Amino acid sequence: MTNPTLPTAVPSDLSLDPVAARGRLVRRLVLLGIGVLAALVLPLVIYPPVASDILAWALFALSVDLLLGFTGLLSFGHAAFWGGSAYVTGIIAIRLGVPFPVAILGGMIFAMAIAVPIGYLSVRRSGIYFAMVTLAFAQMIYFVANQWLDVTGGENGLQGVPVSFFGISAVETDSFTFYYAALVLIVIGMVAGWRIVHSPFGRVLTAIRDNSARARALGYDVERYKLIAFVLSAGLAGLAGGVFTISHGFVSLQEVDWPTSGKVVLMTVIGGIGTLWGGAIGAAVIVLLEDQLSSSGFEGTGIITGAIFIIVVLLFRRGIWGTAQNGFDRIRRALAVRAQRKRNGDSAVATRIDDGS
Amino acid sequence: MSATVSVDHLLTTRSLTKNFRGFTAVRSVDLDIRRGGIHALVGPNGAGKTTLFNLLTGFLKPTSGSITFDGRDITGLQPEDIVHIGIARSFQITSLFDNMTALEHLQLALSSPTGVSLRFWRSERRLDRFRARSLELLDQVGMADLANREVGHYAYGQKRAVELALAVALDPKLLLLDEPTAGMSLEDVDRTIELVLRIATGRTVVFVDHNMRVVGELADRVTVLQQGEILVEGTYDEVRQDEKVITAYLGQAHA
Ligand SMILES: Nc1ncnc2c1ncn2[C@@H]1O[C@H](COP(=O)(O)OP(=O)(O)OP(=O)(O)O)[C@@H](O)[C@H]1O
Ligand SMILES: [Mg+2]
Numbered sequence: 225m226t227n228p229t230l231p232t233a234v235p236s237d238l239s240l241d242p243v244a245a246r247g248r249l250v251r252r253l254v255l256l257g258i259g260v261l262a263a264l265v266l267p268l269v270i271y272p273p274v275a276s277d278i279l280a281w282a283l284f285a286l287s288v289d290l291l292l293g294f295t296g297l298l299s300f301g302h303a304a305f306w307g308g309s310a311y312v313t314g315i316i317a318i319r320l321g322v323p324f325p326v327a328i329l330g331g332m333i334f335a336m337a338i339a340v341p342i343g344y345l346s347v348r349r350s351g352i353y354f355a356m357v358t359l360a361f362a363q364m365i366y367f368v369a370n371q372w373l374d375v376t377g378g379e380n381g382l383q384g385v386p387v388s389f390f391g392i393s394a395v396e397t398d399s400f401t402f403y404y405a406a407l408v409l410i411v412i413g414m415v416a417g418w419r420i421v422h423s424p425f426g427r428v429l430t431a432i433r434d435n436s437a438r439a440r441a442l443g444y445d446v447e448r449y450k451l452i453a454f455v456l457s458a459g460l461a462g463l464a465g466g467v468f469t470i471s472h473g474f475v476s477l478q479e480v481d482w483p484t485s486g487k488v489v490l491m492t493v494i495g496g497i498g499t500l501w502g503g504a505i506g507a508a509v510i511v512l513l514e515d516q517l518s519s520s521g522f523e524g525t526g527i528i529t530g531a532i533f534i535i536v537v538l539l540f541r542r543g544i545w546g547t548a549q550n551g552f553d554r555i556r557r558a559l560a561v562r563a564q565r566k567r568n569g570d571s572a573v574a575t576r577i578d579d580g581s
Numbered sequence: 582m583s584a585t586v587s588v589d590h591l592l593t594t595r596s597l598t599k600n601f602r603g604f605t606a607v608r609s610v611d612l613d614i615r616r617g618g619i620h621a622l623v624g625p626n627g628a629g630k631t632t633l634f635n636l637l638t639g640f641l642k643p644t645s646g647s648i649t650f651d652g653r654d655i656t657g658l659q660p661e662d663i664v665h666i667g668i669a670r671s672f673q674i675t676s677l678f679d680n681m682t683a684l685e686h687l688q689l690a691l692s693s694p695t696g697v698s699l700r701f702w703r704s705e706r707r708l709d710r711f712r713a714r715s716l717e718l719l720d721q722v723g724m725a726d727l728a729n730r731e732v733g734h735y736a737y738g739q740k741r742a743v744e745l746a747l748a749v750a751l752d753p754k755l756l757l758l759d760e761p762t763a764g765m766s767l768e769d770v771d772r773t774i775e776l777v778l779r780i781a782t783g784r785t786v787v788f789v790d791h792n793m794r795v796v797g798e799l800a801d802r803v804t805v806l807q808q809g810e811i812l813v814e815g816t817y818d819e820v821r822q823d824e825k826v827i828t829a830y831l832g833q834a835h836a
Contacts, residue, residue: 419701420702423702423704423705424692424697425699425700426705427689427698430681434679435676437640438676441670442664442747442751443751
């Protein structure tokens with residue numbers, strides 16, 4: 225596998241080694257197992273509505289990572305899609321009484337629909353300008369939600385969103401059982417996110433993220449790809465916001481307000497940008513922390529989450545997930561080196577025995 | 582088709598001009614590129630060669646003037662559209678995706694015209710069907726052995742080779758190479774000359790190079806650019822003996 229023309233500083237290529245590839249597969253399966261197990265036992269360990277909050281925020285963070293980590297776009301207006309879907313989901317559930325997955329689907333479609341013009345006008349910008357434009361549009365949505373009292377309830381929010389689920393009362397009335405119904409929807413969203421990232425389309429997104437001029441020179445319409453990514457991300461954010469609404473039974477104005485956009489970026493960064501699953505860790509950390517702090521009557525939650533954010537940004541640039549991944553890799557490499565040494569040692573011993581005989 | 586555009590010419594520019602805030606980098610350039618030829622663009626540093634490439638490929642919008650390619654006005658088109666019409670380029674400063682392998686680069690280039698890349702619901706394994714062709718192209722530039730290594734680990738000359746393979750993968754009618762041999766060792770230069778000759782069959786090539794040996798061995802036409810303007814155009818021997826060219830280069834050397 226080594227090429228003589230390569231500079232010697234190049235580390236041996238793990239991706240080509242079948243043993244390493246199998247190791248990676250095993251690691252992936254183990255992690256998947258842990259993740260599934262954690263998701264299944266979560267409402268046994270913590271208060272089920274809080275567990276459902278973690279689910280919703282985890283998918284929301286994943287939707288942000290799809291843009292931030294895999295397309296290189298920092299959206300500071302994702303509350304528009306999460307909150308916009310929250311309202312539409314709530315309105316559909318209240319007025320039509322349809323099973324909640326249908327209401328959430330309506331919310332998702334709404335989120336994607338508003339993402340088309342917002343995305344169209346913002347993907348031309350990059351860096352901080354993209355963030356500002358998305359923020360500006362999100363504030364417009366906030367303004368509408370705040371003013372349109374008849375539909376949104378303004379500052380009072382939208383009360384009394386019912387949980388209708390095909391007449392299965394266990395899901396409709398018990399937050400513990402509801403969690404598992406919500407889990408199915410969230411997992412669908414996460415699998416979709418994973419599929420997008422590991423698709424031919426996802427390849428182009430990372431190419432655009434790393435070198436957009438090069439992507440254009442290869443014939444890719446960068447703005448079009450960014451727009452599609454933006455709309456898909458909005459759909460996932462909408463799915464998350466819809467689940468959140470049904471779980472809570474009401475929509476508050478806060479869901480479309482800018483601190484919500486900030487909070488989800490915070491979760492993504494804490495979990496690890498570009499890791500896809502890191503956002504779930506970030507969501508769990510922040511939701512649990514807020515829950516603990518607010519139930520203990522502590523007022524300055526923002527100070528604590530802000531401090532965590534700063535610590536992560538300064539010390540663990542790759543977030544919790546990314547840092548853990550680095551650690552795993554280091555251990556794996558160390559084990560591989562040791563195994564190699566042992567093998568060499570054994571053959572040395574064997575030679576000695578041969579000599580002796 | 583305008584009367585000035587002869588069928589012999591794949592690419593034609595008329596009065597092509599680019600200003601950067603009052604500074605004219607390309608001034609009223611009339612370029613005619615013969616179909617099937619290898620055309621060199623030379624000139625001192627800052628003459629406007631790369632800027633001209635950027636205009637031809639849509640990375641810069643001309644201040645005035647027009648570009649006609651294959652009988653079609655392409656002035657002001659986007660880079661991605663120009664690629665699909667048939668002009669591909671390599672970059673003077675190596676421009677690759679450091680985290681991708683060479684194979685992934687080639688797959689990206691080969692899938693670009695097919696539309697498979699919009700399928701966000703498919704597995705990336707879909708790209709495997711470009712694998713054989715990718716390896717073939719990498720083999721052409723001597724990089725097949727390293728196909729599965731991330732190009733961030735490559736040496737400079739190896740990156741240049743991938744740049745070339747990428748441009749060829751787009752199967753352009755017109756290939757623009759911006760200093761393909763810059764910074765290369767002597768053997769690499771020889772190899773690149775051979776390579777350009779090979780990939781030039783059935784295409785038109787325009788390249789920029791400061792190495793006069795490369796120009797002499799490759800080009801059947803040479804255009805000399807100075808301060809954004811065409812100084813002379815002709816065969817290599819004509820240009821080499823031209824008084825103005827000698828003065829321009831000596832002038833630069835004395836500056
Ligand atoms: N984007 C830009 N903005 C302002 N000036 C520019 C820009 N791009 C190029 N220039 C200027 O235009 C002139 C021509 O630059 P260009 O890169 O085209 O030269 P070149 O002939 O390719 O030179 P070299 O041989 O050094 O590559 C230079 O003076 C350069 O500083
Ligand atoms: Mg140049």
